[in-house]
Amino acid sequence: MNFMESFYTALEGIWANKMRSALTMLGIIIGITSVIAVTALGEGGQKAINDEMEKFGQNTFNVFINWETKEKIESDDLTIDDAAVLGRISPAIEYIVPYSGTTIELKGPKKEERANLTATTADYFNIQKRMKVTKGRLFSDTDDKEQRAVVVLEDKLGEKLFGQMNPIGQRVRWGNNSLVVIGTYSEEKFKFDMGQETFGAVVPIQYYNSLLEEPSIHSFMGTAVDKASVNSAMQQAKQYLTRKHQKNDHYMVRSMQESVDQFNQLTGTLTLIFSIIAGISLVVGGVGVMNIMLVSVTERTREIGIRKALGARRSDILIQFLIESIIVCLIGGLVGVLCGLGIAALISHFANLPPLLSWNSVFIAFGFSSAIGIFFGLYPANKAAKLDPIEALRYE
Amino acid sequence: MLQVEGLTKSYKTGDSTLPILKGVSLLVEQGEFVAIMGPSGSGKSTFMNMLGCLDRPDTGSYILDGIEVSSLNDKQLAYVRNQKIGFVFQSFNLLARSTSLHNVELPMMYANVSRSERRNRATEALKRVGLGERMHHKPTQLSGGQKQRVAIARALVNRPAILLADEPTGNLDSRSGVEIMSIFQELHAQGVTIILVTHEMDIAQHAERIVTFKDGIIIRDERVEERVFSTPNDEVIVT
Ligand SMILES: Nc1ncnc2c1ncn2[C@@H]1O[C@H](COP(=O)(O)OP(=O)(O)OP(=O)(O)O)[C@@H](O)[C@H]1O
Ligand SMILES: [Mg+2]
Numbered sequence: 001m002n003f004m005e006s007f008y009t010a011l012e013g014i015w016a017n018k019m020r021s022a023l024t025m026l027g028i029i030i031g032i033t034s035v036i037a038v039t040a041l042g043e044g045g046q047k048a049i050n051d052e053m054e055k056f057g058q059n060t061f062n063v064f065i066n067w068e069t070k071e072k073i074e075s076d077d078l079t080i081d082d083a084a085v086l087g088r089i090s091p092a093i094e095y096i097v098p099y100s101g102t103t104i105e106l107k108g109p110k111k112e113e114r115a116n117l118t119a120t121t122a123d124y125f126n127i128q129k130r131m132k133v134t135k136g137r138l139f140s141d142t143d144d145k146e147q148r149a150v151v152v153l154e155d156k157l158g159e160k161l162f163g164q165m166n167p168i169g170q171r172v173r174w175g176n177n178s179l180v181v182i183g184t185y186s187e188e189k190f191k192f193d194m195g196q197e198t199f200g201a202v203v204p205i206q207y208y209n210s211l212l213e214e215p216s217i218h219s220f221m222g223t224a225v226d227k228a229s230v231n232s233a234m235q236q237a238k239q240y241l242t243r244k245h246q247k248n249d250h251y252m253v254r255s256m257q258e259s260v261d262q263f264n265q266l267t268g269t270l271t272l273i274f275s276i277i278a279g280i281s282l283v284v285g286g287v288g289v290m291n292i293m294l295v296s297v298t299e300r301t302r303e304i305g306i307r308k309a310l311g312a313r314r315s316d317i318l319i320q321f322l323i324e325s326i327i328v329c330l331i332g333g334l335v336g337v338l339c340g341l342g343i344a345a346l347i348s349h350f351a352n353l354p355p356l357l358s359w360n361s362v363f364i365a366f367g368f369s370s371a372i373g374i375f376f377g378l379y380p381a382n383k384a385a386k387l388d389p390i391e392a393l394r395y396e
Numbered sequence: 397m398l399q400v401e402g403l404t405k406s407y408k409t410g411d412s413t414l415p416i417l418k419g420v421s422l423l424v425e426q427g428e429f430v431a432i433m434g435p436s437g438s439g440k441s442t443f444m445n446m447l448g449c450l451d452r453p454d455t456g457s458y459i460l461d462g463i464e465v466s467s468l469n470d471k472q473l474a475y476v477r478n479q480k481i482g483f484v485f486q487s488f489n490l491l492a493r494s495t496s497l498h499n500v501e502l503p504m505m506y507a508n509v510s511r512s513e514r515r516n517r518a519t520e521a522l523k524r525v526g527l528g529e530r531m532h533h534k535p536t537q538l539s540g541g542q543k544q545r546v547a548i549a550r551a552l553v554n555r556p557a558i559l560l561a562d563e564p565t566g567n568l569d570s571r572s573g574v575e576i577m578s579i580f581q582e583l584h585a586q587g588v589t590i591i592l593v594t595h596e597m598d599i600a601q602h603a604e605r606i607v608t609f610k611d612g613i614i615i616r617d618e619r620v621e622e623r624v625f626s627t628p629n630d631e632v633i634v635t
């Protein structure tokens with residue numbers, strides 16, 4: 001019997017037991033659905049992070065004090081001058097700024113609000129490409145050098161502090177200090193900072209330091225001239241600081257790329273673990289297929305006997321049942337892929353991730369379901385093929 | 397045509413082996429019409445199953461159409477069943493879910509006959525047994541006699557060397573039985589070799605020769621003196 005005939009015969013077998021075939025498929029559907037949903041979400045998440053990162057600051061890096069150093073940590077380990085010098089002498093570095101951050105209470109005419117305060121230099125706005133001026137202006141190098149008490153507010157913070165009033169030129173109070181609002185900005189958030197409540201305020205770092213008893217700078221934030229130069233930019237920063245401050249392992253550098261890589265590694269591992277768990281349900285589905293196929297073979301013993309009496313070879317019977325189990329698994333696989341992508345789309349819609357159709361996982365799922373069809377169908381099919389014709393015919 | 401020599405078969409039940417066929421020898425020539433009779437349990441069906449290559453003998457030789465069948469492997473046996481043998485069962489053994497046409501096409505599917513030729517030959521075979529009007533009926537929609545006629549059409553459709561029938565009229569009323577026998581006689585007249593098992597003398601008398609089994613051996617083998625002839629329209633002619 002040729003392949004097409006076996007195929008039709010198998011389809012007839014499936015159609016004759018619609019309910020049972022559907023239930024058999026269910027196991028495969030659940031397995032494939034979970035595999036597809038998990039991998040699609042995993043890959044979707046990774047892609048989203050990487051896209052964000054492409055948009056904003058794939059060339060950025062940070063310089064910190066190495067917290068594990070044995071050397072004494074002092075407040076002048078990172079200075080404003082260090083950043084300025086590095087920016088001048090290092091060819092790989094495009095911008096580099098000192099950076100300190102803290103949470104403060106700002107008081108406007110309307111009310112008092114919590115704010116994320118960033119103290120830095122003017123170049124900060126060149127590094128943070130996500131920030132756009134909406135009103136007024138950003139502060140300048142002069143504002144910084146003169147230690148002017150000025151602040152640039154995130155526009156939402158401005159609305160909260162001033163209501164409908166134009167905040168530009170108005171004053172806000174931070175403890176005993178009074179600052180002039182010179183501008184507002186909007187910031188395109190990372191897609192993953194969900195529902196953040198506190199908004200930003202940026203002040204010149206020289207002014208900020210002038211308020212402190214013992215000013216110290218948390219870190220530097222920098223960008224390399226291009227993507228390829230990120231590593232040399234970081235090395236140059238680290239070498240310069242180490243030499244300048246006569247230290248050994250005092251400084252630590254880290255690029256955005258490294259953080260993203262680490263995240264990818266983590267999500268990759270998580271995806272793998274969930275896929276394995278989902279894969280187990282696929283195997284359970286496969287055992288279900290085998291179980292039903294065995295029942296089917298027993299139930300159709302007489303049919304097998306008749307076919308053999310009419311000249312069916314072992315291979316004809318084997319192929320008929322094998323195709324049946326493969327078709328069941330493939331249909332289950334197809335439905336599973338659709339369900340899985342549907343679930344992934346639904347979750348990514350609510351989690352604000354871009355949905356991602358992962359062709360890889362679709363092919364793998366189809367490969368898997370046919371493999372399961374063959375693997376778990378082979379034993380029942382072989383059992384059917386080996387039946388003795390006369391005993392099969394006598395079977396009641 | 398068909399030559400059996402010293403065929404034996406025994407069945408194991410528990411720890412005792414029960415001999416069923418104790419050395420059966422039989423020669424059937426091309427175009428013969430043989431009836432096998434004998435008491436219940438004498439081994440007739442067992443013998444027919446050997447002839448139909450559905451079961452293997454313990455010892456003895458079986459030559460069918462020049463082929464020594466006892467030396468064949470599984471695949472070759474399937475080929476012999478498909479091409480050389482047409483088997484008609486007492487219980488019809490039709491595929492319950494399939495139409496008459498599909499049932500008759502089945503042996504040709506295993507012979508890789510093309511779709512259109514299959515359709516033509518199956519239609520022709522069904523017409524030959526008078527079922528041209530019942531081609532798209534399923535077995536549940538057919539009477540016993542009609543089912544058996546589908547089974548005969550199916551047995552003939554690959555033009556086998558021999559037609560084997562184990563009590564083909566056993567499940568039928570006498571009128572349908574006579575109809576079936578008229579078909580057998582017509583086939584015989586066209587040159588088909590037929591071996592048929594029956595309990596009823598008037599059925600057996602449709603054949604040319606009666607072989608009688610008892611306790612696993614042949615005790616009698618004689619020509620039929622008073623043959624009965626049936627025609628499709630149910631008249632029984634005795635000569
Ligand atoms: N698979 C089997 N296992 C054990 N014994 C069997 C088996 N098949 C047949 N027999 C025995 O072989 C004997 C002959 O059986 P067989 O079916 O050949 O008889 P028969 O002549 O066709 O009888 P009937 O006229 O009733 O159909 C019986 O006693 C039966 O019990
Ligand atoms: Mg019998």
